[in-house]
Amino acid sequence: MLSDVTTPQDLDDRFRETLAALPAPAQRRDLADPVTDDAPLTGAQLLDLFDAQVTSRQLDLAGRWLRSFGEGFYTIGSSGHEGNAAVAAALRPTDPALLHYRSGAFYCVRAAQVAADAPTPPADAPTSPAADAPDPDSEPEPAGSEAPVGGFVPYAEAARDVLRGMVASSEEPIAGGRHKVFGRADLAVVPTTSTIASHLPRAVGMGLAVERLRRLDTAGRRTGTGVRVGSGAGAAHVPWPPDAIVVCSFGDASVNHASATAAFNTAGWYDHAGLRIPVLFVCEDNGLGISVRSPEGWVEATLRAKPGIRYFSADGADPVGTYAVTQEAAAWVRRYRRPAVLHLRTIRLMGHAGADAESAYRSPAELAEDLDRDPVAATARLLVDAGVATAEELLARYDETGWQVRRLAEEVLGEPKLASAADVVSALAPRRPVRVARAVADAAARASGPGAAAREGAFGGKPPELSGPMTLAQSINAALADGLLDHPQMAVFGEDVAVKGGVYGVTKGLRDRFGAARVFDTLLDETSVLGLGLGAGLAGMLPVPEIQYLAYLHNAEDQLRGEAATMQFFSRGAFRNPMVVRVAGLAYQQGFGGHFHNDNSVAVLRDVPGLVIAVPARPDDAAPMLRTCLASAAVDGSVCVFLEPIALYHTRDLYADGDGEWLAGYPEPGSWVAGHVPIGRARVYRIGSADDLTIITFGNGVRMSLRAAAVLAEEGVGTRVVDLRWLAPLPVADIIRESSATGRVLVVDETRRSGGVGEGVIAALVDAGYVGAARRVAGVDSFVPLGPAARHVLVSPEAITDGARTLLAR
Numbered sequence: 085m086l087s088d089v090t091t092p093q094d095l096d097d098r099f100r101e102t103l104a105a106l107p108a109p110a111q112r113r114d115l116a117d118p119v120t121d122d123a124p125l126t127g128a129q130l131l132d133l134f135d136a137q138v139t140s141r142q143l144d145l146a147g148r149w150l151r152s153f154g155e156g157f158y159t160i161g162s163s164g165h166e167g168n169a170a171v172a173a174a175l176r177p178t179d180p181a182l183l184h185y186r187s188g189a190f191y192c193v194r195a196a197q198v199a200a201d202a203p204t205p206p207a208d209a210p211t212s213p214a215a216d217a218p219d220p221d222s223e224p225e226p227a228g229s230e231a232p233v234g235g236f237v238p239y240a241e242a243a244r245d246v247l248r249g250m251v252a253s254s255e256e257p258i259a260g261g262r263h264k265v266f267g268r269a270d271l272a273v274v275p276t277t278s279t280i281a282s283h284l285p286r287a288v289g290m291g292l293a294v295e296r297l298r299r300l301d302t303a304g305r306r307t308g309t310g311v312r313v314g315s316g317a318g319a320a321h322v323p324w325p326p327d328a329i330v331v332c333s334f335g336d337a338s339v340n341h342a343s344a345t346a347a348f349n350t351a352g353w354y355d356h357a358g359l360r361i362p363v364l365f366v367c368e369d370n371g372l373g374i375s376v377r378s379p380e381g382w383v384e385a386t387l388r389a390k391p392g393i394r395y396f397s398a399d400g401a402d403p404v405g406t407y408a409v410t411q412e413a414a415a416w417v418r419r420y421r422r423p424a425v426l427h428l429r430t431i432r433l434m435g436h437a438g439a440d441a442e443s444a445y446r447s448p449a450e451l452a453e454d455l456d457r458d459p460v461a462a463t464a465r466l467l468v469d470a471g472v473a474t475a476e477e478l479l480a481r482y483d484e485t486g487w488q489v490r491r492l493a494e495e496v497l498g499e500p501k502l503a504s505a506a507d508v509v510s511a512l513a514p515r516r517p518v519r520v521a522r523a524v525a526d527a528a529a530r531a532s533g534p535g536a537a538a539r540e541g542a543f544g545g546k547p548p549e550l551s552g553p554m555t556l557a558q559s560i561n562a563a564l565a566d567g568l569l570d571h572p573q574m575a576v577f578g579e580d581v582a583v584k585g586g587v588y589g590v591t592k593g594l595r596d597r598f599g600a601a602r603v604f605d606t607l608l609d610e611t612s613v614l615g616l617g618l619g620a621g622l623a624g625m626l627p628v629p630e631i632q633y634l635a636y637l638h639n640a641e642d643q644l645r646g647e648a649a650t651m652q653f654f655s656r657g658a659f660r661n662p663m664v665v666r667v668a669g670l671a672y673q674q675g676f677g678g679h680f681h682n683d684n685s686v687a688v689l690r691d692v693p694g695l696v697i698a699v700p701a702r703p704d705d706a707a708p709m710l711r712t713c714l715a716s717a718a719v720d721g722s723v724c725v726f727l728e729p730i731a732l733y734h735t736r737d738l739y740a741d742g743d744g745e746w747l748a749g750y751p752e753p754g755s756w757v758a759g760h761v762p763i764g765r766a767r768v769y770r771i772g773s774a775d776d777l778t779i780i781t782f783g784n785g786v787r788m789s790l791r792a793a794a795v796l797a798e799e800g801v802g803t804r805v806v807d808l809r810w811l812a813p814l815p816v817a818d819i820i821r822e823s824s825a826t827g828r829v830l831v832v833d834e835t836r837r838s839g840g841v842g843e844g845v846i847a848a849l850v851d852a853g854y855v856g857a858a859r860r861v862a863g864v865d866s867f868v869p870l871g872p873a874a875r876h877v878l879v880s881p882e883a884i885t886d887g888a889r890t891l892l893a894r
């Protein structure tokens with residue numbers, strides 16, 4: 085009986101009633117015939133889709149069943165969105181997909197397609213992706229076109245995957261029990277997080293990257309042929325065929341999210357500019373975001389109004405129509421390499437998720453109406469009307485699938501869960517410092533060996549090691565150039581980085597030397613800048629996006645925290661986001677620019693698990709640290725933030741005007757190995773006896789502390805100044821050793837007292853049992869004001885010497 089909440093029982097009852105009421109078909113139709121006279125699907129194909137939809141429905145029911153006795157931790161499968169089975173059928177299984185959390189039916193179809201398409205290749209089969217790629221203008225036969233009708237069997241593997249996700253089994257194939265996601269590398273399904281719409285900027289980045297890599301050769305040059313070639317050293321491992329399109333699905337409420345509007349805007353912006361972004365957005369519109377309704381007509385109006393994005397629509401309760409429209413949309417995106425959106429109308433059954441009491445915000449009549457529009461029942465009706473099957477036959481399939489799903493559910497609930505913290509974090513951010521060092525050595529060997537001529541050419545006949553002492557900005561510029569030379573798939577992009585060469589000139593000349601395909605300006609949206617990086621990294625590129633100021637990272641921070649940092653974690657390393665995000669930041673610009681150009685807070689980055697944070701203070705550290713970050717991104721898929729102190733970009737002197745002590749020569753490749761800076765290793769400066777005091781600092785604090793140490797030296801105090809260089813992971817061993825050597829530690833932290841880096845340093849000392857004296861000087865818990873008032877909140881050289889003297893007086 086229907087209550088004011090649709091229960092699994094209601095749904096099951098209603099499905100049976102609907103089928104029982106269907107009249108027997110007037111005559112049977114051959115399974116190989118179109119399901120209706122002009123339908124693009126045969127009876128067999130539609131029956132396959134029905135089986136996928138039923139499997140997904142049974143997964144929804146099983147999810148609730150598992151939860152009812154505390155063994156299930158996630159309940160959403162498709163629940164009304166089963167029409168997405170037809171979307172999957174109309175795509176190629178090699179089209180990378182980022183899926184909405186109601187994609188159970190899509191996932192079943194995709195898994196079956198891949199299993200059906202997995203032939204044993206003949207020994208002489210070509211292996212290059214370009215040669216393997218299907219004809220770009222022909223759409224695929226849908227899953228099961230030739231195969232005999234298989235009931236549940238083709239979907240059993242997918243069902244097991246989903247059930248394992250629901251019970252948090254450590255044998256779940258993608259996240260290994262870390263989350264319930266749809267994802268599998270062999271299905272080209274990239275896991276998405278629960279943060280709605282946060283995967284859309286990545287999808288645009290993937291679209292851009294797929295298209296770029298199609299047009300570049302292994303040296304990063306345009307081929308002009310539209311076909312990616314080669315397999316030489318440094319060639320990108322592009323997991324998808326060159327004519328792939330990216331598919332990205334989400335709900336109707338998600339359309340309103342800032343990340344979604346950013347992604348639509350970026351896709352449209354590039355389209356307007358003539359660049360190709362082959363992304364098919366799929367908005368699965370059930371009219372609700374948990375309890376909030378999408379106003380009637382809003383979703384269509386807003387999707388139709390997106391500039392540069394072609395609109396298609398289909399009814400998710402009509403699998404034949406959905407298949408036909410998706411086919412048309414996918415063919416259009418594939419052929420023209422331009423973005424489109426498919427607006428798929430769906431319903432929502434059994435509430436938002438397991439715990440949701442819909443009765444609080446939906447009337448019984450509305451719930452009953454949704455039950456009448458059950459897409460699985462609609463497919464059954466179509467099959468019976470067409471004479472493909474009888475209602476009894478379909479019910480038998482439904483029951484058999486139900487049994488099989490329950491059997492699998494019982495099987496997987498006994499599987500092991502993640503058993504320890506070490507298990508949980510094993511996939512988070514692998515670090516293989518020896519391999520990273522070897523990669524740096526290889527780069528050095530290439531730069532001084534086979535790549536020497538190209539290098540000399542790229543530097544206009546004068547490599548940077550012959551250019552004399554450099555500033556921090558110049559050193560980063562030269563190291564970026566060396567990176568672009570050594571990593572053919574590296575791209576540098578961001579606001580103003582290309583034509584202008586960066587607001588501080590750090591990327592000057594790179595576009596002229598390496599071309600607009602590898603060094604390019606983006607639109608003004610940090611979410612999209614990082615999204616492009618996420619997609620590009622996933623597609624095999626080595627992205628180096630720039631965030632113009634630290635203050636403007638914050639509005640896009642979720643792309644780093646929620647997307648970049650979680651990808652290896654939620655995919656056990658099957659997918660990675662190698663990325664080095666350059667961020668200009670920190671304060672001390674003589675009062676110029678106020679808070680937004682002097683942001684001195686990195687707390688938001690320091691607690692992101694697995695993130696590497698580098699802060700080069702000196703030019704001679706900047707180049708090796710950048711090389712390490714690039715190598716670590718390439719080797720371990722690391723997500724690195726390279727935080728560049730703006731105030732030191734053009735600094736030349738240390739103690740006195742004209743002393744040139746903050747300049748440094750650029751190391752020639754032969755010395756890169758000796759000068760390698762591993763992640764998490766500090767640099768120590770010893771002043772005088774270096775026995776009395778340890779100053780631990782980074783960034784602008786290094787220069788101020790060295791000056792303070794010189795003053796203290798005149799008073800007979802020997803200081804060691806430790807430049808952390810890495811804020812994550814902190815160089816804990818160096819901190820402990822250098823602190824213990826003097827027993828007096830002054831932490832000079834230009835970030836804020838609360839949540840600042842200094843807290844981490846002091847905590848590391850306490851954890852290690854350090855028993856000496858310790859003090860902090862840190863920024864005031866304030867935003868940085870404009871003009872000379874900035875001095876009141878920032879750490880000053882006087883504060884450092886005062887702090888040191890207090891410590892020494894103890």
Ligand SMILES: Cc1ncc(C[n+]2csc(CCOP(=O)(O)OP(=O)(O)O)c2C)c(N)n1
Pocket residue numbers: 186278279280334335336337338339370372373374432436
């Ligand atoms: C950024 C963000 N805010 C809030 C939530 C909590 N939340 C989870 S699902 C959801 C509604 C999403 O609605 P819609 O996009 O229409 O998808 P549907 O569940 O209806 O398929 C909300 C608000 C979230 N996951 N992410």
